[in-house]
Amino acid sequence: GDSVTQMEGPVTLSEEAFLTINCTYTATGYPSLFWYVQYPGEGLQLLLKATKADDKGSNKGFEATYRKETTSFHLEKGSVQVSDSAVYFCALSALGQGQGAQKLVFGQGTRLTINP
Amino acid sequence: DGGITQSPKYLFRKEGQNVTLSCEQNLNHDAMYWYRQDPGQGLRLIYYSQIVNDFQKGDIAEGYSVSREKKESFPLTVTSAQKNPTAFYLCASSIGGGVGEQFFGPGTRLTVL
Numbered sequence: 001g002d003s004v005t006q007m008e009g010p011v012t013l014s015e016e017a018f019l020t021i022n023c024t025y026t027a028t029g030y031p032s033l034f035w036y037v038q039y040p041g042e043g044l045q046l047l048l049k050a051t052k053a054d055d056k057g058s059n060k061g062f063e064a065t066y067r068k069e070t071t072s073f074h075l076e077k078g079s080v081q082v083s084d085s086a087v088y089f090c091a092l093s094a095l096g097q098g099q100g101a102q103k104l105v106f107g108q109g110t111r112l113t114i115n116p
Numbered sequence: 117d118g119g120i121t122q123s124p125k126y127l128f129r130k131e132g133q134n135v136t137l138s139c140e141q142n143l144n145h146d147a148m149y150w151y152r153q154d155p156g157q158g159l160r161l162i163y164y165s166q167i168v169n170d171f172q173k174g175d176i177a178e179g180y181s182v183s184r185e186k187k188e189s190f191p192l193t194v195t196s197a198q199k200n201p202t203a204f205y206l207c208a209s210s211i212g213g214g215v216g217e218q219f220f221g222p223g224t225r226l227t228v229l
Contacts, residue, residue, distance in 0.1 A: 043220035
């Protein structure tokens with residue numbers, strides 16, 4: 001079945017460092033890909049998305065490019081801030097049961113801590 | 117403001133009791149979802165519903181039940197058959213019709229004593 005694999009955490013960086021969180025996927029067809037962020041005690045917020053190969057999603061300085069040839073969707077940011085500390089989830093859209101049904105398949109999450 | 121409401125934020129129950137978690141959305145979304153999150157793990161899908169009066173089991177439906185009598189509401193009941201119910205529960209919704217992006221509520225942390 002469809003699956004998402006993220007780099008294991010936790011990841012600890014200093015402020016202004018470069019960030020990469022790896023994400024690879026296995027899927028039938030051509031799924032949409034997502035990065036969600038979760039701050040402590042809260043629900044998930046969509047960070048960025050890409051719907052087809054070579055698309056680049058971007059938001060708040062974060063970027064990820066949909067690479068079909070390597071089945072990857074790595075998250076990057078050039079200069080992280082303390083406020084970026086959170087758990088990041090990579091996800092793909094997959095077919096569910098029922099006509100037109102969609103569901104998301106999530107990776108296990110990567111906890112990021114940024115030190116001042 | 118449009119969004120998803122989950123209540124309560126914290127819930128405590130004794131072992132063997134059923135408990136119902138509320139999820140309401142005013143986004144006019146057709147599809148709704150329930151996920152379970154355990155520490156250090158990703159989200160696992162419990163149930164989802166594409167339209168009113170219809171729902172499907174997700175990956176870990178055993179010990180849970182849902183109903184979808186209204187478009188804006190998708191309550192989740194954690195039954196006594198669920199062996200390890202203590203977890204963080206997240207509700208989400210999406211436009212449906214094959215659009216993948218989901219919007220999440222703030223979550224309910226259930227602790228069974």
